[in-house]
Amino acid sequence: MIDFTDEQIERYSRNILLKDIGGEGQSRLLESSVLIIGAGGLGSPAAFYLAAAGVGHIGIIDHDVVDISNLQRQILFNENSIGKSKVKEAEKTINEVNPDVKVTTYQERLSSDNIMNIIDGYDVILDGTDNFPTRYLLNDATVFRNKPVVHGSIYRFDGQVTVFYPKKGPCYRCLYPEPPPPGLVPSCQEGGVLGVLPGIIGTIQTTEVMKLILGIGEPLIGKLLCFDALDMQFRTMRLRKNPQCPVCGENPTITSLVDYNQFCGIPAGKR
Numbered sequence: 581m582i583d584f585t586d587e588q589i590e591r592y593s594r595n596i597l598l599k600d601i602g603g604e605g606q607s608r609l610l611e612s613s614v615l616i617i618g619a620g621g622l623g624s625p626a627a628f629y630l631a632a633a634g635v636g637h638i639g640i641i642d643h644d645v646v647d648i649s650n651l652q653r654q655i656l657f658n659e660n661s662i663g664k665s666k667v668k669e670a671e672k673t674i675n676e677v678n679p680d681v682k683v684t685t686y687q688e689r690l691s692s693d694n695i696m697n698i699i700d701g702y703d704v705i706l707d708g709t710d711n712f713p714t715r716y717l718l719n720d721a722t723v724f725r726n727k728p729v730v731h732g733s734i735y736r737f738d739g740q741v742t743v744f745y746p747k748k749g750p751c752y753r754c755l756y757p758e759p760p761p762p763g764l765v766p767s768c769q770e771g772g773v774l775g776v777l778p779g780i781i782g783t784i785q786t787t788e789v790m791k792l793i794l795g796i797g798e799p800l801i802g803k804l805l806c807f808d809a810l811d812m813q814f815r816t817m818r819l820r821k822n823p824q825c826p827v828c829g830e831n832p833t834i835t836s837l838v839d840y841n842q843f844c845g846i847p848a849g850k851r
Contacts, residue, residue: 621778622708
């Protein structure tokens with residue numbers, strides 16, 4: 581167990597007081613590593629709370645810069661961030677929240693060329709992506725590497741969270757064997773999103789990440805938590821592993837990364 585400083589004991593006292601965490605659990609958090617895919621609406625609250633909780637190493641990958649329209653929901657940023665790298669601004673905020681945390685930034689798109697080298701350095705992956713090629717890419721790579729993924733998605737007033745854990749439950753392809761036709765599902769930019777919604781979903785994702793690291797509670801493996809903000813209702817659906825899944829099934833047919841833009845019907849050069 582880590583030999584805490586007096587400042588750390590005070591900083592993390594509310595975690596340490598919990599019998600399911602204690603000093604041993606807090607040590608585990610400080611020694612853990614989490615990769616956040618996307619520093620947007622979901623990644624912002626997740627990064628903030630993971631840092632505050634004392635997760636020792638946070639990686640963030642995002643190729644984009646901050647736009648004024650992001651400020652409605654992406655709490656890592658402010659008006660001084662506009663036009664600047666999202667990952668660099670995220671690193672600055674995290675360092676201000678908790679200097680204990682090591683931050684590794686990747687100002688690039690996640691791709692078949694870099695994903696394996698990036699995810700290998702982390703215990704848990706938090707999925708804050710907003711496009712289907714990256715979701716399928718992340719799914720396949722994490723199945724191959726046996727890495728748990730806490731998945732979140734948002735749409736207007738609705739959100740979903742689940743945990744994909746190879747060999748313990750279904751993967752993303754078990755739920756969605758085929759992507760929707762291009763353009764069928766609007767992005768936040770096209771369809772809008774309630775500003776507070778990603779805060780709710782991203783915080784739930786953070787809770788699931790911490791449960792996985794600490795080995796406590798019952799993670800959302802094989803379960804899909806759905807939230808309707810307009811009716812203020814949560815419901816949980818059971819998910820089943822598909823034995824015929826081409827990636828995690830009994831006789832997988834996909835054993836290496838593929839062209840995910842092509843798989844999702846997106847012309848070359850577009851996202």
